[in-house]
Amino acid sequence: MVPMPIVRMDCWADYVCPFCYLQMDTLDRFIEESRVPLEVEWHAFELRPDPIALIEPDGEYITSIWLKAVYPLAAERNLKMKLPPSAPRSRLAFETAFFSRTAGRFDSVHRALFKAYFEHGRDIGNKDVLLDIANECGVDQTALAASLAEQRFKTVIEDDEAAAGRLGVTGLPFVMLTSASDTARPQPPVVVRGVAPIEHMTAALDRLLAGGPAGGVRTSLKKRAT
Structure with a gap:
């Protein structure tokens, strides 16, 4: 009997990227309806890391988008x-999300951060706001505050962004599907860029399982665009 293939799905996103939030439901459906098991991992990608200048939240560029x-x-x-x-930096939001992973609350905090920012307009660059959001998701505030103070996940975030750089990530969201079941004969990864319909996600998975070439969809937001 041929074993069921396992696919790894690596997702790069930023909590201040509206296109990443727009793609969440599609990714949820894709994971739920996938014909093979998926190992999902979310990665950090700051659109405007320090010291890149922040943009005006009500400026012409953002308003037009x-x-x-x-x-x-x-x-x-x-x-x-x-x-x-507000248009904050997202480093503290990533620190909060990655800490929540150690407490088994990543999924709820991950979703809550997007929702808080894009539906309720909360400033997810503010430590106190982040502590409140995490607490609402069952994360210990005291432990999280200590983690934020020591930048516990600084290296993890920087490693994620270095990996994105090697992959040529310039826009978000960025999803990479990789076969995780046959390490002896690795298949080239297949990439889906930007806000893509579930049909494109399924087609990308089919290409991967068939051993086809890497492919992309489209890019919705350029990194650090001004």
Whole structure:
């Protein structure tokens, strides 16, 4: 009997990227409906890491993106998103999410961060806000505060971003499917870029399992664009 193949799905995202939130439901459906087991891993990718200058949340660039792309896509996907009043750095949000993984609460915190920012306009660059969000998801605030103070996951975040650089990631979300079941005959990974329908995700999986070439969909947001 041929064993069921296992596929690894590595996802790079940023909590301040609206396209990453827009793609969440599609990824959920893809994982649920996948014909093979998926090992899912989320990775950090800061669109505007320090010392890159932050953008004005109500500036022409961001407003244009939301009017032309974000709001129409949100309507298609029944998401009640609104342009946040702040445009913070996301390093502390990643520190919070990765700490929550050690407490077995990553999924709930991961989703809560997106929802807090894009639906409720909360400043996820603010430590106190992050502590509140994590606490609402069952994460110990005292332990998280200590972790944030010592930047416990600084190296993990930087390693994620270094890996993204090697892969040529320039836009988000970025999903890479890799065969995890046949290490003796590794298949080339297949990449899906940007806000893609589930049909594109399924086609990418089919290409991987068939041993086809790597492929992409489209990029929705450039890193550090101004």
